[in-house]
Amino acid sequence: MNLGLSDRGRELHAELRDFLDTRVLPDESRYFEEIRASGDRHHHPELMEELKAEARRRGLWNLFLPDATHGAGLSNLDYAHLAELTGRSPVIAPEATNCAAPDTGNMEVLHMFGTAEQQRTWLEPLLEGEIRSAFFMTEPDVASSDARNIGARIERDGDEYVINGRKWWSSGAASPRCRIGIFMGVTDPDADAHRQQSMILVPLDTPGVEVVRELPVFGHYDGQGGHPEVSFTDVRVPVSNLIGQEGDGFAIAQARLGPGRIHHCMRLIGMAERAYDLMCERSLAREPFGQPIAKQGMFRHWVAQSRVRIEQARLLTLKAAHLMDTVGNKGAHMEISAIKIVAPSMAEWVLDKAIQTFGGSGFTNDQPLAMMWAHARTLRMADGPDEVHEMALARRELKGYLPDA
Secondary structure, eight states, rough: OOSOOOHHHHHHHHHHHHIIIIIIIIHHHHHHHHHHHOOOTTTTHHHHHHHHHHHTTTOSSSTOOTTTTTTTOOOOOHHHHHHHHHEEEEEEEHHHHHHOOHHHHHHHHHHHHHHHHHHIIHHHHHHTTTTTTEEEEOTTOOOOSSSSGOEEEEEEETTTTEEEEEEEOOOTTSSSTTTEEEEEEEEEEEEEOOEEEEEEETTTTTTTTEEEEOOOOOBEEEEEEOOOOOOOOHHHEGGGGGEEEETTTHHHHHHHHHHHHHHHHHHHHHHHHHHHHHHHHOOOOHOOOGOOOOHHHHHHHHHHHHHHHHHHHHHHHHHHHHHHHHHHHHHTTHHHHHHHHHHHHHHHHHHHHHHHHHHHGGGGGTTSHHHHHHHHTTTTTTOOOHHHHHHHHHHHGGGGGOOOO
16 A cells, blocks of 8 residues: 555645745744734735745645646545644644635535536635635534534425525634635425435525624634534525535535545644644753653653654554545545544644643733644544544444344
């Protein structure tokens, strides 16, 4: 099993690493200062447009999309290596290369299932990085880890669909640059459990769409459009906004989440690698009790464990990406569940040790560690909580030990 990069992947990997080292990482402080100076946490820094323009010049654009016409034409395996690099600057690098969630998943949905008109109206400006988007699936009133619980309704009325419901953790929806959302709701409550739901495009300026409140994550408000609660009251959109057919929602969601989990996991590995670098550098610079932290036995245990855990998570994630390329998402189902369990916990552990090494400054915004830790912790819930993936993986594993019916 070859888990390395293709020739094209190696070229882009080297270019992306240079872009990160020479532009993105040195300009992180400027990016956040532009937001602070504006007084608006949703301010879109001028720097971002500069970085996007440079990324396009370098060919570092839409790297996630395997279609060579609109994307880079890379395999899942190639992109996994690149996504790891962008995880070293998770707030800036993904958007600078037009590879930020939830836009990537929404673009994949429109690319795979959208009509020509839907693609012209919404996919093209997303591919150009001109607008942002949201994904409306999770609901406050139900256990959303089971998508069959969704209660929001999409009901046909002549040439329109009428949408009612409440969604939350709608990442990016509070940004003025967010123009479109993909909404998942019930079109037929009497159908089979996996055919009740549909997906539909909802422009955010449609009457009846209201951002109710922004949700803080561990007390911090995300400036990238937040993760708000959004209400939909008698929202009317044309029938032509339906994605696929009525009842396709669950299948589309599964197609959307498979690649997204690979992207999240590789970015987490990039975060862990940056935390590891910072931790080791810090350990050589600080000397409590007369010797550098690096000489402390406990710290050396952290270093060894961090390296082992990062390498294990990387190899498992690359294997999942390889299987997605060779046997498809369904054939890689076990590995996708496994990496979703492993990668967030690994990153959370490494980041925790890095924060401990930095002491008080590790909790502040002087370092990226606290922000990265919060992100890693949320990903133990986003795209399916650990427990659901463990349940699915265990059920699949135990099938081989059950007697024939």
